[in-house]
Amino acid sequence: MKWRKRRSWTISMKLWLAMTLLILLVLGGLGVTITWLFGDFYLQQKLDSLRTEATEVSTQLASIPGWSERLSLLETFKLTSGTQLVLLDPQGNILVIAGSTSSKTQGIGLSGPIGEINGLLGGWTRSLLPSDFFTDDYLAQVLAGNTISIKALPASGGGQAMLIAAAPVGAKPVQAVVLLGSSPIPIQESIATFRHLIVYASLIAVFLATIVSLIFARQVTRPLALMQRSASRMAKGDFLPIQGVTSQDEIGELAEVFNSMGESLKNHMEWLSQQKNLLQGIIESISDAVVMLGCDGSILYANDTAKALWQEQEAELQDRKLRIVDFLQAMRKNQEQTENYGTLKLGLQVLQVILAPMTETEGFRGHVAVLRDITASLRAEKARREFLASVTHELRTPLHLIQGYLEAIQDDVIPKNERGEYIDLVLEEAKRLARLVKDLQDINWLERGQSLQPVDLDLQSFLSEVCQRFQGRAQDLGLSLEVAKGSGKIMADPDRLLQVFINLLDNAMRHTPQGKTVRVLFEDQENHVQFAIQDEGEGIPREALPYIFDRFFRVNKARTRKDGGMGLGLAIVRQIVEAHGGQIKVESDMGKGTTFLITLPKDFNASSLE
Incomplete structure (x- = not known):
């Protein structure tokens, strides 16, 4: 079985990256939201302030009947830094300009009608006035007695945006219109500064969160890495329990189950090993050759006795092995379901073969063959027959001679003067019988292990x-x-x-x-x-x-x-x-x-x- 190639993105890296991206999204979204709310809040607060201030100025001017007194009153007003005041008549003409929208505070320039204050407008020739953003529609609303606030976009000629508040002077009919304008640049600069602070704080937070998330990810994935290494060891046959997982959560329970599984596998493998060793010991202790054939006729297992049949000085004799395999395959094809018997001759060696079918629960079919060397028993049987024949012959010949000569002497067939010669022949045959008996006694004496x-x-x-x-x-x-x-x-x-x-x-x-x-x-x-x-x-x-x-x-x-x-x-x-x-x-x-x-x-x- 081939293991899959390990990916470069580990669980620890994925977890760390997910946590980091989540923190970035949360902090980024939070920063954008806070910046947007902060800017809108400041702009609205500035408009409300301008509106309140315009209402106060218009109320004070409305309480004075003459224009000269009103102009004198305007000189006493202290406008907020960066705020510009423009006084319009009901037709929208500029009567008075006071204050400045630049970063530097200027003194209030004040004059009478428009023609008299042209000399004071030199400092404003390049700056936009609140009246530049004040349209006829806005003028109509103010002349109707309404106080309004405006977020003015830049004019078509360029320039900056402006926050404007307009209030009527006097009741119906309205005698004049007070315009207070202020540049949003300070607020925008504050918002930009706040954004920079948010960015810096986010970077610091992301850095700290990255470290914390990395440590957390490693702590979370460390038990998984230990279990992975333990699984690799188990694949190699090492069933040592997992050490170092002390958590009481699901990972800790998984480690306990993993250890229990490893212990069970270890016990099962030990049992299988014992059964295998027992079976192998039984098979190897058998003096007969045992060969297991697969369903295709190939040799799956052979004990040492079987290997000795086709090996000589650890070198295989292919011709001898091929003859054995061919013989077993021929027996396997002849009869599949019952035991089959046969005799195989290998040179001077004679093997008695018993072939039995083997069926497993998975449906695998094969055969087990037992090859018994009967050469020695056949040779012993042959020697026994030869021994009986030899003993019979060796005993029969002298006994017949002895019997024949003695009967001839007894019946007086042999003359008395020749009997001595025949008696010598009888004695010689008797001695031969004695030597034969002595040899048999010696064999028996030595086989019994006499000292x-x-x-x-x-x-x-x-x-x-x-x-x-x-x-x-x-x-x-x-x-x-x-x-x-x-x-x-x-x-x-x-x-x-x-x-x-x-x-x-x-x-x-x-x-x-x-x-x-x-x-x-x-x-x-x-x-x-x-x-x-x-x-x-x-x-x-x-x-x-x-x-x-x-x-x-x-x-x-x-x-x-x-x-x-x-x-x-x-x-x-x-x-x-x-x-x-x-x-x-x-x-x-x-x-x-x-x-x-x-x-x-x-x-x-x-x-x-x-």
Whole structure:
């Protein structure tokens, strides 16, 4: 299973960004709203102030009947800084201009009619007057006795906006109109300053909120990161519980559930592992080969015994494996629902195969095959039959001779002067029967693990005795016998060891032509001694070498006295040598002769082999 590629935007970053954007939107909206309300409030407050002031001026002027007194009264008025006063007649003509809308406060310029005050207007030629924004409609409203306030937009010729209040002087008929105008620039500058403060405060708030939200986001997502790492560990088989999540909220509950799930998975995996190990241990302990086939016939599992069928020194033998797979697939196709039996031959190896179907709950179908090596049992059965045949033949022949000769003597068929010769033949056959019985007794004695009687054996004396025992027979057969001179001592049973040399030398002399040599060699090693019985006979075929020490095995199957007995001699030799803790090997080349190599330890402890 492939994991999805991790995105660059983590939950912590997303949460932090969302909180930051939310704070920006809230502070920005709040700043715009407050700025708009603050500006509107200040402008309305300024209009209300101008209206009140215009009403007071118009009331005071209306209380004075003459214009000269009114002009004198105007000189005493203290206008608010930045406020300009214009007095209009009922026709809208300017009578008096006083005050200034600039940032610098000027003294009140005051005069009589328009013609008399032209000299005082030099400072206003470049500034707009309240009357410039006062239209005929506004004039009509004031002449009707209303006091009005105006938010004037800039005139078409350019300039600045103006806040204006107009009040009538006198009742009907209205004698004049008082206009008070003020520039909104100071208010706008205050609003701009306030906006800057809002911006700076917002930036500081955003900075602090960013830090706080980042810390908060990390605190919130830290348990999630711990759970993510724990999930990654669980995917790799590490079911350690999550550490570091102490919150009591939903995340804390999720961590507890996650730990509970991990513990459950751990217990389940341990149970599955135990069941797997148990099943694998059972299968591996089976001496038979076990192979599991999939629904397509492929090998899903094979125990070590099965792998040994197609492996040699850890290298697969493809031909051998292919033969096994093809045989199992052929059996699988022949019968799907019930057990199937068959026999497979791999060279000298014979396998008995049992194939059974396997069905799982998910619907997966397969087969389990058990391959049992019956080569040894077949060979044992064959050896048993050969043994019975050999024993029957070897017993029947001398018994028939003995019976026949004795009956002939009893019936006087054989003359008395010839009976001695026939009695010798009967005695020879009886001795042959005795040797056969003795070999069988020896095999039985060695198989039952009877202990040897080791003593300090002097090798020089022992080899001299071997030479004396066989020297005469070698001369009778026209052979040359060479026996090396040994030295030192070993722990061995002299009778059993002599039996080994008797069997080997007897075989060597029987298979060596006249004029050839039989040798007994000796080599003294550090902890061992080695003997070699070497002949110059016809040799042993290569295919027979692995079985040369098996019981009842004979290279020449002809049952003649010349070729020997029942094939027990070499089996007895191997068991005696191994009972001494030694080893025996054979080397042979056809037409060149055979060499038996015997290696025996110097310090033999018979009790260690019991």
